[in-house]
Amino acid sequence: MRISAIALKRRQWEPFAFATPALVLIAIVIVFPLAYSFYLSFQDFDLSVGPEHSFVGFRNYTEALFRDHRFVDSVWNTVVLIVPSLIGELLLGLGIALLLSRVVHGRPIITALLAIPAMVSPVMAAMAWRMMFGVKYGAINNMGRQLGLLDVYFDWFSSPVMSIVAVVLVEVWQNTPFMMLVLLAGLQSIPQELYESARVDGASPWQSFWHVTLPLLKFTMVVGVMIRMIDLTKLFGLIFVLTFGGPGGATETVAFNTYLVGFKDFRMSYAAALSYVIVLGVLILTLVFQAVQRRREARAA
Amino acid sequence: MSTLVSTRPSVAVRPGKRYRLRRRVGDALTYLGLAAALVFFLGPFFWIVTTSLKGNNDFFAFPPVWIPSEPSLAHYEGLFTRASGLRYFMNSLTISSMSMVSALVVSLPTAYAIARWRFGGGFLGTFLLVLRMLPAIALIIPVYLMYKQLGLTNSYFGLVMIYTVVYIPFAVWLLVGFLRDFPVEIEEAAMIDGCSRVGALVRVVVPIIAPGMAVVALFAFIATWNEFLFAVVLTGIETKTMMVLVTTYTSGGTDMFYGEASASVVLGVLPAFVVAFMLQRYLVKGLALGGTKG
Numbered sequence: 001m002r003i004s005a006i007a008l009k010r011r012q013w014e015p016f017a018f019a020t021p022a023l024v025l026i027a028i029v030i031v032f033p034l035a036y037s038f039y040l041s042f043q044d045f046d047l048s049v050g051p052e053h054s055f056v057g058f059r060n061y062t063e064a065l066f067r068d069h070r071f072v073d074s075v076w077n078t079v080v081l082i083v084p085s086l087i088g089e090l091l092l093g094l095g096i097a098l099l100l101s102r103v104v105h106g107r108p109i110i111t112a113l114l115a116i117p118a119m120v121s122p123v124m125a126a127m128a129w130r131m132m133f134g135v136k137y138g139a140i141n142n143m144g145r146q147l148g149l150l151d152v153y154f155d156w157f158s159s160p161v162m163s164i165v166a167v168v169l170v171e172v173w174q175n176t177p178f179m180m181l182v183l184l185a186g187l188q189s190i191p192q193e194l195y196e197s198a199r200v201d202g203a204s205p206w207q208s209f210w211h212v213t214l215p216l217l218k219f220t221m222v223v224g225v226m227i228r229m230i231d232l233t234k235l236f237g238l239i240f241v242l243t244f245g246g247p248g249g250a251t252e253t254v255a256f257n258t259y260l261v262g263f264k265d266f267r268m269s270y271a272a273a274l275s276y277v278i279v280l281g282v283l284i285l286t287l288v289f290q291a292v293q294r295r296r297e298a299r300a301a
Numbered sequence: 302m303s304t305l306v307s308t309r310p311s312v313a314v315r316p317g318k319r320y321r322l323r324r325r326v327g328d329a330l331t332y333l334g335l336a337a338a339l340v341f342f343l344g345p346f347f348w349i350v351t352t353s354l355k356g357n358n359d360f361f362a363f364p365p366v367w368i369p370s371e372p373s374l375a376h377y378e379g380l381f382t383r384a385s386g387l388r389y390f391m392n393s394l395t396i397s398s399m400s401m402v403s404a405l406v407v408s409l410p411t412a413y414a415i416a417r418w419r420f421g422g423g424f425l426g427t428f429l430l431v432l433r434m435l436p437a438i439a440l441i442i443p444v445y446l447m448y449k450q451l452g453l454t455n456s457y458f459g460l461v462m463i464y465t466v467v468y469i470p471f472a473v474w475l476l477v478g479f480l481r482d483f484p485v486e487i488e489e490a491a492m493i494d495g496c497s498r499v500g501a502l503v504r505v506v507v508p509i510i511a512p513g514m515a516v517v518a519l520f521a522f523i524a525t526w527n528e529f530l531f532a533v534v535l536t537g538i539e540t541k542t543m544m545v546l547v548t549t550y551t552s553g554g555t556d557m558f559y560g561e562a563s564a565s566v567v568l569g570v571l572p573a574f575v576v577a578f579m580l581q582r583y584l585v586k587g588l589a590l591g592g593t594k595g
Contacts, residue, residue: 014414014418014498015414015418015420016414016420017410018410018411018413018414018420019410019411019414019415019420019421019425021407021410021411022407022408022410022411022469022473023411025407025462025465025466025469026432026466026469028466029444029462029463029466029467030432030435030440030466030467033440033443033444033447034439034440034443036443036446036447037439037440037442037443040442040443040446095334096334096335096338099331099334099335099338100335102327102328102331103331103332103335108581110335110339111581111584112577112578112581112584113339113342113343114338114339114342115577115584115588116342116343116346116573116574116577117342118588119523119573119574119576119577120527120569120570120573121526121527121528121529121544121569121570121573122527122529123527123529123544123547123548123569124527124544124547124566124569124570125345127547127548127550127551127562127566127569128345128346128348128349128566128570129345130551131349131352131559131562131563131566132345132348134559137360137361137559139345139348139365142363142364142365143365145363146364146365173341173342173345176342177342178588181584181585181588182585182588184585185585230434233436234436234437234438236437236438236529236530237529237530237544240529240533240548241547241548241551244551255436255438258438258442259438259441259530262441262442262445263445263534268442268446271442272442272443275436275438275439275442276439278436278438278439279435279436279439282434282436283434286434
């Protein structure tokens with residue numbers, strides 16, 4: 001990078017002055033609250049009891065990890081929702097990206113139209129689908145009955161399995177476009193010459209997909225899945241509207257469980273401890289993936 | 302440009318009759334697949350819009366009426382008058398616009414310090430990325446307690462402040478990219494001609510990178526418009542946003558109030574539609590960095 005004469009002549013305080021507003025705001029609204037929350041997680045602050053609280057050591061953390069079945073279940077529920085969502089988003093996103101990369105006319109407009117679900121709020125997406133799943137007036141039951149596939153008004157959210165299927169469906173509907181955009185960008189960065197030479201060597205389309213496209217797209221796929229996975233650990237708005245954690249807590253994710261503990265039971269200290277367990281989990285996931293990525297790069301080099 | 306099937310004649314495949322037929326079938330299947338994808342991804346929007354325009358006769362009819370026979374705006378009228386939807390729509394609009402502007406104003410100088418002087422070395426960049434990964438659920442508990450102490454719950458200011466700060470990492474990240482692409486020489490010329498540093502930034506840099514700033518601004522607008530966790534915890538009856546309003550319709554059980562609920566969903570997704578078309582070129586970058594998430 002060039003260092004210009006004027007940049008060198010700068011006054012020492014200038015960079016600080018420029019960055020101060022943002023840093024001060026971050027300190028007040030993010031760093032201080034996080035520190036306060038860390039302090040709270042070692043207290044027994046419960047708003048439903050009263051404002052007094054005292055130091056209890058690691059009690060909140062041991063309760064979360066060893067005694068609180070609801071929290072452990074919510075971890076399991078989150079995994080159960082994440083895995084099929086990621087698989088669905090990856091496969092569907094890859095399929096659509098491959099189709100789009102073949103299109104000659106109208107690709108920008110089709111891409112923009114397909115991207116819209118990823119731009120709307122999870123709350124709105126969940127609301128639209130909740131109405132679609134509606135028992136008497138929902139589009140799905142009505143269409144099923146019109147086509148003769150259903151002979152009753154089916155209540156989708158009465159069974160745990162169907163509720164999980166519904167959540168995964170909405171999540172896949174909403175975030176496949178993201179995967180599609182990322183993979184399409186990856187596909188377009190693969191040099192055309194590789195396909196030409198594969199064909200000269202007599203490779204079938206399937207072979208060139210398996211031996212050219214997939215290996216070169218692997219890295220993009222890992223990055224896309226990683227971003228989705230980290231975001232999925234925060235799954236909240238969609239659950240809030242679609243199932244509210246039900247039935248019987250079958251779709252209660254870690255973020256939703258923490259929300260209920262904090263703002264329904266008002267156990268602030270315990271919710272703070274839970275949120276720190278989640279932060280730690282997300283951090284570990286991020287580090288594991290970074291390590292995998294680095295090893296793959298090292299092997300490729 | 303097609304990837305798998307090139308239109309250029311190649312050595313191995315002679316463009317014979319069979320080859321052309323196979324290509325045509327392939328193209329037809331491609332468009333068929335994409336049409337199916339469009340139906341799946343846009344179908345729910347179509348259904349929500351038509352439901353919001355249906356009168357009672359169409360709504361209760363069986364077999365179902367998919368396209369309203371006599372569309373009316375009665376549900377929107379009901380939403381605006383009976384459910385004070387207009388107020389919540391204006392709340393969302395106000396909060397998002399204010400957050401958008403303040404996020405931009407705060408982030409630009411920081412991005413400038415990073416792009417021009419490498420302020421903070423690599424550390425600041427990593428720090429901002431970590432902040433971006435931070436789950437909102439970890440912030441909401443202490444922020445709620447803090448705001449309650451300071452009397453900032455149920456206020457525009459409180460919500461705008463948290464949205465501004467949560468959005469700084471993304472805005473700085475994108476703006477640094479735009480500023481690095483900006484030739485330093487132009488800025489230097491302005492400063493040699495007697496412009497101060499701030500003057501050069503405001504009068505020379507900003508007008509030229511304005512399109513880039515517009516991209517950041519639109520993403521910020523959508524992100525704050527879509528945000529739900531902070532909104533549901535920190536707003537009260539006067540400051541509710543559209544996202545919070547829409548959740549009130551879920552309390553009606555399985556046969557909720559479809560007309561107003563669908564009208565509020567239509568209004569709630571409207572900005573996303575507009576912005577998706579305006580930002581076509583930047584969608585990958587913006588979405589990958591979490592541009593639409595608060």
